[in-house]
Amino acid sequence: MRKSYLLTLVLSIFFSTIKGQDSSAPILKQLESKSEQYGNIAQEIWNLAEMGYQEEKSSALLQKTLSDAGFKITKGVAGIPTAFIAEYGSGTPIIAIMGEYDALPGLSQEAVSEKKSAGKASGHACGHHLFGTASAAAAIASKDWLATNKEQGTIRFYGTPAEEGGSGKVFMVREGLFNDVDIALHWHPSSQNTASAGAALANKSAKFRFYGVSAHAAGSPEKGRSALDGVEAMNTMVNMMREHIPQEARIHYVITDGGKAPNVVPDFAEVYYYARHNTRDVVIDIFDRMVKAAEGAALGTGTTMDYEMIGGTHELLPNLTLQKLMHDNLSKIGGIEYSAEEKIFADKIAQSLGQEKADLAMAKNVQPYRTEARAYGSTDVGDVSFTVPTVGMGAATWVPGTPAHSWQAVAAGGTSIGNKGMMVAAKTLTLTAIELFGNNTLVSEAKKEFQEKRGADFKYIPLLGDRAPALDYRN
Protein backbone atom coordinates (compact mmCIF):
# COMPACT_ATOMS: atom_id res chain seq x y z
CA MET A 1 0.00 0.00 0.00
CA ARG A 2 2.65 2.44 1.13
CA LYS A 3 4.93 1.39 -1.73
CA SER A 4 2.35 2.08 -4.38
CA TYR A 5 1.55 5.47 -2.81
CA LEU A 6 5.22 6.42 -2.97
CA LEU A 7 5.44 5.26 -6.56
CA THR A 8 2.41 7.36 -7.50
CA LEU A 9 3.92 10.40 -5.78
CA VAL A 10 7.28 9.99 -7.50
CA LEU A 11 5.61 9.45 -10.87
CA SER A 12 3.34 12.49 -10.47
CA ILE A 13 6.30 14.73 -9.61
CA PHE A 14 8.24 13.30 -12.54
CA PHE A 15 5.40 13.86 -15.01
CA SER A 16 4.61 17.36 -13.79
CA THR A 17 8.28 18.26 -14.29
CA ILE A 18 8.45 17.00 -17.84
CA LYS A 19 4.90 18.10 -18.69
CA GLY A 20 5.95 21.68 -19.39
CA GLN A 21 8.87 20.66 -21.62
CA ASP A 22 7.02 17.93 -23.48
CA SER A 23 3.96 19.99 -24.14
CA SER A 24 5.91 23.08 -25.22
CA ALA A 25 7.85 21.30 -27.99
CA PRO A 26 4.96 20.94 -30.48
CA ILE A 27 3.82 24.50 -29.70
CA LEU A 28 7.27 25.91 -30.51
CA LYS A 29 7.36 23.85 -33.69
CA GLN A 30 4.00 25.24 -34.73
CA LEU A 31 5.21 28.76 -33.93
CA GLU A 32 8.33 28.22 -36.04
CA SER A 33 6.16 27.05 -38.96
CA LYS A 34 4.41 30.45 -38.92
CA SER A 35 7.67 32.44 -39.11
CA GLU A 36 6.99 33.59 -42.64
CA GLN A 37 3.45 34.69 -41.84
CA TYR A 38 4.64 36.72 -38.83
CA GLY A 39 7.55 38.09 -40.83
CA ASN A 40 5.08 39.42 -43.40
CA ILE A 41 2.99 41.08 -40.69
CA ALA A 42 6.08 42.72 -39.16
CA GLN A 43 7.21 43.99 -42.56
CA GLU A 44 3.78 45.43 -43.28
CA ILE A 45 3.97 47.40 -40.02
CA TRP A 46 7.58 48.42 -40.87
CA ASN A 47 6.30 49.79 -44.16
CA LEU A 48 3.45 51.67 -42.51
CA ALA A 49 5.83 53.27 -39.97
CA GLU A 50 2.98 54.96 -38.11
CA MET A 51 4.01 57.32 -35.30
CA GLY A 52 2.70 57.42 -31.72
CA TYR A 53 -1.12 57.45 -31.37
CA GLN A 54 -1.41 57.37 -35.17
CA GLU A 55 -0.85 53.60 -35.43
CA GLU A 56 -4.35 52.89 -36.79
CA LYS A 57 -3.44 50.40 -39.51
CA SER A 58 -0.68 48.70 -37.48
CA SER A 59 -3.01 48.28 -34.51
CA ALA A 60 -5.82 47.00 -36.76
CA LEU A 61 -3.50 44.43 -38.36
CA LEU A 62 -2.43 43.02 -35.00
CA GLN A 63 -6.04 43.03 -33.80
CA LYS A 64 -7.09 41.05 -36.86
CA THR A 65 -4.25 38.56 -36.39
CA LEU A 66 -5.27 37.95 -32.77
CA SER A 67 -8.98 37.92 -33.48
CA ASP A 68 -8.49 35.38 -36.31
CA ALA A 69 -6.63 33.22 -33.78
CA GLY A 70 -9.65 33.22 -31.44
CA PHE A 71 -8.90 36.15 -29.13
CA LYS A 72 -11.62 38.49 -27.88
CA ILE A 73 -10.66 42.09 -28.72
CA THR A 74 -11.44 45.20 -26.67
CA LYS A 75 -10.27 48.24 -28.60
CA GLY A 76 -9.87 51.92 -27.89
CA VAL A 77 -9.05 51.35 -24.22
CA ALA A 78 -7.84 54.09 -21.83
CA GLY A 79 -9.12 56.80 -24.20
CA ILE A 80 -6.57 55.81 -26.86
CA PRO A 81 -8.05 54.78 -30.24
CA THR A 82 -5.04 52.60 -31.13
CA ALA A 83 -4.75 50.81 -27.76
CA PHE A 84 -6.39 47.42 -27.32
CA ILE A 85 -6.51 44.24 -25.28
CA ALA A 86 -6.86 40.78 -26.83
CA GLU A 87 -7.85 37.98 -24.45
CA TYR A 88 -8.21 34.21 -24.53
CA GLY A 89 -9.02 31.68 -21.82
CA SER A 90 -10.48 31.94 -18.34
CA GLY A 91 -9.44 32.03 -14.73
CA THR A 92 -5.98 32.49 -13.28
CA PRO A 93 -3.15 32.98 -13.72
CA ILE A 94 -3.62 35.95 -16.04
CA ILE A 95 -0.47 36.39 -18.09
CA ALA A 96 -0.07 39.60 -20.09
CA ILE A 97 2.24 40.07 -23.05
CA MET A 98 2.83 43.65 -24.14
CA GLY A 99 3.32 44.71 -27.75
CA GLU A 100 4.34 48.07 -29.22
CA TYR A 101 4.02 49.26 -32.83
CA ASP A 102 4.87 52.98 -33.05
CA ALA A 103 7.59 54.41 -35.31
CA LEU A 104 9.86 57.42 -34.77
CA PRO A 105 9.70 60.76 -36.59
CA GLY A 106 12.47 61.27 -39.16
CA LEU A 107 14.77 58.25 -39.59
CA SER A 108 13.16 57.18 -42.83
CA GLN A 109 15.36 54.47 -44.32
CA GLU A 110 15.15 51.73 -46.91
CA ALA A 111 16.07 48.14 -46.04
CA VAL A 112 19.53 48.51 -47.55
CA SER A 113 23.05 48.58 -46.13
CA GLU A 114 23.78 52.24 -46.94
CA LYS A 115 22.02 55.34 -45.65
CA LYS A 116 19.14 55.87 -48.07
CA SER A 117 15.91 57.65 -47.17
CA ALA A 118 12.67 55.89 -48.04
CA GLY A 119 11.09 59.33 -48.38
CA LYS A 120 8.70 58.90 -45.48
CA ALA A 121 8.16 61.08 -42.41
CA SER A 122 9.08 58.29 -40.02
CA GLY A 123 10.86 54.97 -39.57
CA HIS A 124 10.90 51.94 -37.28
CA ALA A 125 14.22 52.82 -35.66
CA CYS A 126 13.32 51.11 -32.38
CA GLY A 127 12.01 47.92 -34.00
CA HIS A 128 8.51 48.21 -32.55
CA HIS A 129 7.08 46.56 -35.68
CA LEU A 130 8.92 43.42 -34.54
CA PHE A 131 8.02 44.03 -30.90
CA GLY A 132 4.26 44.06 -31.55
CA THR A 133 4.32 41.15 -33.99
CA ALA A 134 6.50 38.79 -31.91
CA SER A 135 4.44 39.51 -28.79
CA ALA A 136 1.23 38.75 -30.69
CA ALA A 137 2.83 35.55 -32.00
CA ALA A 138 3.77 34.54 -28.43
CA ALA A 139 0.25 35.29 -27.18
CA ILE A 140 -1.21 33.09 -29.93
CA ALA A 141 1.24 30.25 -29.21
CA SER A 142 0.45 30.48 -25.49
CA LYS A 143 -3.23 30.29 -26.36
CA ASP A 144 -2.51 27.19 -28.47
CA TRP A 145 -0.81 25.59 -25.47
CA LEU A 146 -3.77 26.39 -23.16
CA ALA A 147 -6.22 24.99 -25.71
CA THR A 148 -4.25 21.86 -26.60
CA ASN A 149 -3.57 20.92 -23.01
CA LYS A 150 -6.97 22.06 -21.69
CA GLU A 151 -5.22 24.09 -19.00
CA GLN A 152 -6.79 26.85 -16.96
CA GLY A 153 -5.53 30.41 -17.32
CA THR A 154 -5.94 33.62 -19.28
CA ILE A 155 -3.54 34.95 -21.87
CA ARG A 156 -3.79 38.62 -22.80
CA PHE A 157 -2.04 40.70 -25.42
CA TYR A 158 -1.82 44.38 -24.54
CA GLY A 159 -1.59 46.55 -27.64
CA THR A 160 0.29 49.53 -26.21
CA PRO A 161 0.70 52.55 -28.52
CA ALA A 162 3.04 55.53 -28.45
CA GLU A 163 5.90 54.17 -26.37
CA GLU A 164 8.24 56.72 -27.94
CA GLY A 165 7.44 59.76 -25.86
CA GLY A 166 3.69 59.23 -25.63
CA SER A 167 3.77 57.04 -22.49
CA GLY A 168 0.85 54.97 -23.82
CA LYS A 169 1.14 52.29 -21.15
CA VAL A 170 0.97 54.86 -18.36
CA PHE A 171 -2.62 55.68 -19.31
CA MET A 172 -3.47 51.98 -19.46
CA VAL A 173 -1.96 51.47 -15.99
CA ARG A 174 -3.71 54.60 -14.67
CA GLU A 175 -7.00 53.22 -16.01
CA GLY A 176 -6.44 50.04 -13.96
CA LEU A 177 -6.19 47.79 -17.01
CA PHE A 178 -3.31 45.78 -15.52
CA ASN A 179 -4.75 45.45 -12.01
CA ASP A 180 -5.91 41.83 -12.28
CA VAL A 181 -2.83 40.65 -14.20
CA ASP A 182 -0.57 38.16 -12.40
CA ILE A 183 2.58 38.50 -14.51
CA ALA A 184 3.43 40.83 -17.40
CA LEU A 185 5.95 39.94 -20.13
CA HIS A 186 7.67 42.15 -22.68
CA TRP A 187 10.77 42.23 -24.84
CA HIS A 188 12.67 44.71 -26.95
CA PRO A 189 14.57 44.58 -30.25
CA SER A 190 18.31 44.80 -29.69
CA SER A 191 21.69 44.04 -31.22
CA GLN A 192 22.21 41.15 -28.78
CA ASN A 193 20.27 38.37 -27.05
CA THR A 194 19.95 39.17 -23.38
CA ALA A 195 17.62 38.58 -20.46
CA SER A 196 19.47 40.25 -17.63
CA ALA A 197 17.77 42.36 -14.99
CA GLY A 198 18.22 45.72 -16.66
CA ALA A 199 17.47 49.18 -15.46
CA ALA A 200 15.54 51.88 -17.26
CA LEU A 201 15.40 55.53 -16.29
CA ALA A 202 12.32 57.28 -15.01
CA ASN A 203 11.51 60.31 -17.12
CA LYS A 204 9.33 63.39 -17.47
CA SER A 205 8.87 65.29 -20.70
CA ALA A 206 7.09 68.51 -21.57
CA LYS A 207 6.72 71.12 -24.28
CA PHE A 208 7.51 74.64 -23.02
CA ARG A 209 5.79 77.36 -25.04
CA PHE A 210 6.84 80.99 -25.00
CA TYR A 211 4.64 83.86 -26.24
CA GLY A 212 6.11 87.22 -27.29
CA VAL A 213 5.20 90.16 -29.51
CA SER A 214 5.92 90.25 -33.25
CA ALA A 215 7.52 93.31 -34.83
CA HIS A 216 9.85 94.18 -37.73
CA ALA A 217 13.22 92.87 -36.52
CA ALA A 218 15.10 95.84 -38.02
CA GLY A 219 12.45 98.58 -38.38
CA SER A 220 10.95 98.47 -34.87
CA PRO A 221 12.65 95.83 -32.75
CA GLU A 222 11.93 97.80 -29.57
CA LYS A 223 8.23 97.06 -30.08
CA GLY A 224 8.86 93.32 -30.19
CA ARG A 225 9.49 90.69 -27.52
CA SER A 226 11.10 87.52 -28.86
CA ALA A 227 9.57 84.21 -27.85
CA LEU A 228 12.76 82.56 -29.12
CA ASP A 229 14.73 84.64 -26.59
CA GLY A 230 12.58 82.97 -23.94
CA VAL A 231 13.51 79.53 -25.25
CA GLU A 232 17.20 80.39 -25.49
CA ALA A 233 17.31 81.90 -22.00
CA MET A 234 15.63 78.79 -20.63
CA ASN A 235 18.09 76.53 -22.45
CA THR A 236 21.06 78.52 -21.10
CA MET A 237 19.81 78.17 -17.54
CA VAL A 238 19.01 74.47 -17.88
CA ASN A 239 22.43 73.83 -19.43
CA MET A 240 24.04 75.56 -16.42
CA MET A 241 21.90 73.44 -14.16
CA ARG A 242 23.48 70.26 -15.58
CA GLU A 243 26.50 70.88 -13.35
CA HIS A 244 24.35 70.80 -10.24
CA ILE A 245 22.26 67.69 -10.64
CA PRO A 246 23.14 64.04 -9.90
CA GLN A 247 25.57 63.00 -12.61
CA GLU A 248 23.58 59.97 -13.72
CA ALA A 249 20.76 62.27 -14.80
CA ARG A 250 20.00 63.00 -18.45
CA ILE A 251 18.47 66.17 -19.89
CA HIS A 252 17.83 66.72 -23.59
CA TYR A 253 15.79 69.07 -25.74
CA VAL A 254 14.88 70.05 -29.27
CA ILE A 255 13.54 73.43 -30.36
CA THR A 256 10.34 72.44 -32.11
CA ASP A 257 9.44 76.00 -33.13
CA GLY A 258 11.94 78.85 -33.23
CA GLY A 259 10.14 81.35 -35.42
CA LYS A 260 9.72 81.49 -39.16
CA ALA A 261 11.87 84.33 -40.50
CA PRO A 262 14.83 86.28 -39.09
CA ASN A 263 13.28 89.63 -39.99
CA VAL A 264 10.20 88.96 -37.87
CA VAL A 265 10.52 88.95 -34.08
CA PRO A 266 8.91 85.57 -33.31
CA ASP A 267 5.79 85.81 -31.17
CA PHE A 268 5.83 82.06 -30.55
CA ALA A 269 8.55 79.52 -29.82
CA GLU A 270 8.51 76.05 -28.35
CA VAL A 271 11.11 73.74 -26.82
CA TYR A 272 10.49 70.05 -26.04
CA TYR A 273 12.40 68.72 -23.02
CA TYR A 274 13.16 65.37 -21.38
CA ALA A 275 14.61 64.80 -17.91
CA ARG A 276 15.69 61.33 -16.82
CA HIS A 277 17.25 59.56 -13.86
CA ASN A 278 17.09 56.07 -12.42
CA THR A 279 14.89 57.18 -9.53
CA ARG A 280 11.70 59.05 -10.21
CA ASP A 281 12.06 61.39 -7.20
CA VAL A 282 15.21 62.88 -8.73
CA VAL A 283 13.40 63.31 -12.05
CA ILE A 284 10.55 65.12 -10.33
CA ASP A 285 13.04 67.48 -8.63
CA ILE A 286 14.97 68.22 -11.85
CA PHE A 287 11.75 68.80 -13.75
CA ASP A 288 10.50 71.29 -11.13
CA ARG A 289 13.80 73.18 -11.45
CA MET A 290 13.40 73.22 -15.24
CA VAL A 291 10.00 74.84 -14.81
CA LYS A 292 11.61 77.52 -12.60
CA ALA A 293 14.20 78.14 -15.33
CA ALA A 294 11.38 78.56 -17.85
CA GLU A 295 9.55 80.99 -15.56
CA GLY A 296 12.76 82.99 -15.06
CA ALA A 297 13.39 83.01 -18.81
CA ALA A 298 9.94 84.40 -19.48
CA LEU A 299 10.34 87.08 -16.82
CA GLY A 300 13.72 88.19 -18.14
CA THR A 301 12.69 88.32 -21.80
CA GLY A 302 9.31 90.01 -21.34
CA THR A 303 7.48 86.99 -22.68
CA THR A 304 4.97 84.63 -21.14
CA MET A 305 5.28 80.88 -20.83
CA ASP A 306 3.16 77.81 -20.30
CA TYR A 307 4.01 74.16 -20.59
CA GLU A 308 2.25 70.94 -21.44
CA MET A 309 3.25 67.65 -19.83
CA ILE A 310 3.72 65.12 -22.60
CA GLY A 311 5.07 61.98 -21.00
CA GLY A 312 6.32 60.55 -17.75
CA THR A 313 7.36 57.05 -16.78
CA HIS A 314 8.56 55.17 -13.73
CA GLU A 315 11.94 53.47 -13.71
CA LEU A 316 11.90 49.66 -14.18
CA LEU A 317 11.34 47.46 -11.14
CA PRO A 318 13.21 44.22 -11.89
CA ASN A 319 11.96 40.84 -10.73
CA LEU A 320 14.81 38.37 -10.35
CA THR A 321 12.55 35.32 -9.94
CA LEU A 322 11.10 35.98 -13.37
CA GLN A 323 14.30 37.28 -14.89
CA LYS A 324 16.19 34.05 -14.21
CA LEU A 325 13.33 32.07 -15.74
CA MET A 326 13.39 34.28 -18.84
CA HIS A 327 17.18 33.96 -19.12
CA ASP A 328 17.02 30.16 -18.88
CA ASN A 329 14.34 30.06 -21.56
CA LEU A 330 16.26 32.41 -23.84
CA SER A 331 19.31 30.15 -23.39
CA LYS A 332 17.21 27.14 -24.45
CA ILE A 333 16.06 28.94 -27.60
CA GLY A 334 19.45 30.49 -28.46
CA GLY A 335 20.27 33.20 -30.96
CA ILE A 336 20.31 33.31 -34.76
CA GLU A 337 22.60 32.29 -37.63
CA TYR A 338 23.03 34.66 -40.56
CA SER A 339 22.76 33.42 -44.15
CA ALA A 340 25.53 34.26 -46.63
CA GLU A 341 23.47 37.14 -47.98
CA GLU A 342 22.73 38.45 -44.48
CA LYS A 343 26.44 38.31 -43.62
CA ILE A 344 27.29 40.62 -46.54
CA PHE A 345 24.56 43.03 -45.43
CA ALA A 346 25.75 42.84 -41.80
CA ASP A 347 29.38 43.55 -42.66
CA LYS A 348 28.39 46.65 -44.63
CA ILE A 349 26.25 47.88 -41.73
CA ALA A 350 29.10 47.17 -39.30
CA GLN A 351 31.48 49.16 -41.51
CA SER A 352 29.08 52.12 -41.48
CA LEU A 353 29.38 51.94 -37.67
CA GLY A 354 33.16 52.04 -37.81
CA GLN A 355 33.76 48.31 -37.30
CA GLU A 356 35.75 46.09 -39.59
CA LYS A 357 33.11 43.39 -39.76
CA ALA A 358 29.96 42.30 -37.94
CA ASP A 359 30.43 40.33 -34.70
CA LEU A 360 28.02 37.54 -35.58
CA ALA A 361 28.75 35.58 -32.40
CA MET A 362 26.77 38.32 -30.66
CA ALA A 363 23.67 37.44 -32.69
CA LYS A 364 24.18 33.72 -32.16
CA ASN A 365 24.97 33.65 -28.45
CA VAL A 366 23.02 34.65 -25.38
CA GLN A 367 24.68 37.18 -23.10
CA PRO A 368 25.61 35.94 -19.60
CA TYR A 369 23.02 36.55 -16.92
CA ARG A 370 23.53 39.67 -14.84
CA THR A 371 21.37 41.00 -12.05
CA GLU A 372 22.34 44.64 -12.55
CA ALA A 373 22.63 45.42 -16.23
CA ARG A 374 22.90 49.14 -16.99
CA ALA A 375 20.71 50.97 -19.45
CA TYR A 376 19.99 54.65 -19.92
CA GLY A 377 16.81 54.59 -21.93
CA SER A 378 13.32 54.89 -20.51
CA THR A 379 10.23 52.83 -21.13
CA ASP A 380 6.62 53.09 -20.12
CA VAL A 381 6.93 49.42 -19.16
CA GLY A 382 8.30 51.00 -15.95
CA ASP A 383 4.79 51.90 -14.81
CA VAL A 384 3.58 48.35 -15.54
CA SER A 385 6.54 46.98 -13.53
CA PHE A 386 5.34 48.96 -10.48
CA THR A 387 1.82 47.54 -10.92
CA VAL A 388 2.43 43.81 -11.48
CA PRO A 389 5.55 41.58 -11.54
CA THR A 390 7.09 42.26 -14.95
CA VAL A 391 9.92 40.70 -16.92
CA GLY A 392 11.53 41.38 -20.29
CA MET A 393 14.34 40.42 -22.64
CA GLY A 394 16.16 41.62 -25.73
CA ALA A 395 16.64 39.72 -28.98
CA ALA A 396 19.23 40.38 -31.69
CA THR A 397 17.07 41.89 -34.41
CA TRP A 398 19.75 44.39 -35.43
CA VAL A 399 23.29 43.85 -36.67
CA PRO A 400 25.53 43.61 -33.56
CA GLY A 401 26.82 47.03 -32.55
CA THR A 402 23.82 48.91 -33.93
CA PRO A 403 22.41 51.57 -31.60
CA ALA A 404 18.64 51.95 -31.33
CA HIS A 405 17.16 55.02 -33.06
CA SER A 406 19.65 54.83 -35.95
CA TRP A 407 19.16 54.34 -39.70
CA GLN A 408 21.04 51.05 -39.34
CA ALA A 409 18.33 49.83 -36.93
CA VAL A 410 15.59 50.75 -39.41
CA ALA A 411 17.48 49.01 -42.22
CA ALA A 412 18.06 45.66 -40.46
CA GLY A 413 14.52 45.72 -39.05
CA GLY A 414 13.25 45.75 -42.62
CA THR A 415 15.09 42.54 -43.55
CA SER A 416 15.08 38.83 -42.71
CA ILE A 417 17.55 39.60 -39.89
CA GLY A 418 14.83 41.47 -38.02
CA ASN A 419 12.33 38.70 -38.71
CA LYS A 420 14.68 35.99 -37.42
CA GLY A 421 15.56 37.90 -34.25
CA MET A 422 11.87 38.53 -33.60
CA MET A 423 11.17 34.77 -33.57
CA VAL A 424 13.78 34.30 -30.81
CA ALA A 425 11.70 36.68 -28.70
CA ALA A 426 8.38 35.06 -29.70
CA LYS A 427 9.64 31.61 -28.67
CA THR A 428 11.22 32.77 -25.42
CA LEU A 429 8.08 34.63 -24.37
CA THR A 430 5.98 31.57 -25.25
CA LEU A 431 8.15 29.22 -23.18
CA THR A 432 8.03 31.63 -20.27
CA ALA A 433 4.25 32.02 -20.42
CA ILE A 434 3.77 28.24 -20.63
CA GLU A 435 6.00 27.70 -17.63
CA LEU A 436 4.10 30.31 -15.62
CA PHE A 437 0.75 28.75 -16.55
CA GLY A 438 2.01 25.40 -15.32
CA ASN A 439 3.69 26.53 -12.13
CA ASN A 440 1.66 28.37 -9.50
CA THR A 441 4.57 28.33 -7.04
CA LEU A 442 6.67 30.35 -9.47
CA VAL A 443 3.88 32.91 -9.88
CA SER A 444 3.55 33.22 -6.08
CA GLU A 445 7.30 33.62 -5.63
CA ALA A 446 7.44 36.35 -8.26
CA LYS A 447 4.55 38.15 -6.55
CA LYS A 448 6.21 37.89 -3.16
CA GLU A 449 9.43 39.39 -4.50
CA PHE A 450 7.43 42.12 -6.23
CA GLN A 451 5.58 43.08 -3.02
CA GLU A 452 8.82 43.18 -1.02
CA LYS A 453 10.67 45.31 -3.58
CA ARG A 454 7.84 47.73 -4.20
CA GLY A 455 7.34 48.28 -0.48
CA ALA A 456 4.24 48.07 1.66
CA ASP A 457 3.42 51.78 1.50
CA PHE A 458 3.82 52.18 -2.27
CA LYS A 459 1.17 54.31 -3.92
CA TYR A 460 1.05 54.64 -7.70
CA ILE A 461 1.27 58.29 -8.79
CA PRO A 462 1.70 58.74 -12.56
CA LEU A 463 4.53 61.17 -13.34
CA LEU A 464 2.50 62.79 -16.09
CA GLY A 465 -0.31 63.65 -13.65
CA ASP A 466 -3.92 63.58 -14.70
CA ARG A 467 -3.55 64.77 -18.27
CA ALA A 468 -5.37 62.89 -21.04
CA PRO A 469 -3.22 61.01 -23.59
CA ALA A 470 -1.41 63.54 -25.84
CA LEU A 471 -3.04 62.04 -28.95
CA ASP A 472 -1.70 64.87 -31.14
CA TYR A 473 1.90 65.01 -29.84
CA ARG A 474 3.29 63.85 -33.19
CA ASN A 475 1.19 66.24 -35.31
Ligand SMILES: [Zn+2]
Ligand atom coordinates in the same frame (compact mmCIF):
# COMPACT_ATOMS: atom_id res chain seq x y z
ZN1 LIG B 1 13.02 53.78 -28.74
Ligand SMILES: [Zn+2]
Ligand atom coordinates in the same frame (compact mmCIF):
# COMPACT_ATOMS: atom_id res chain seq x y z
ZN1 LIG C 1 11.70 50.98 -28.17
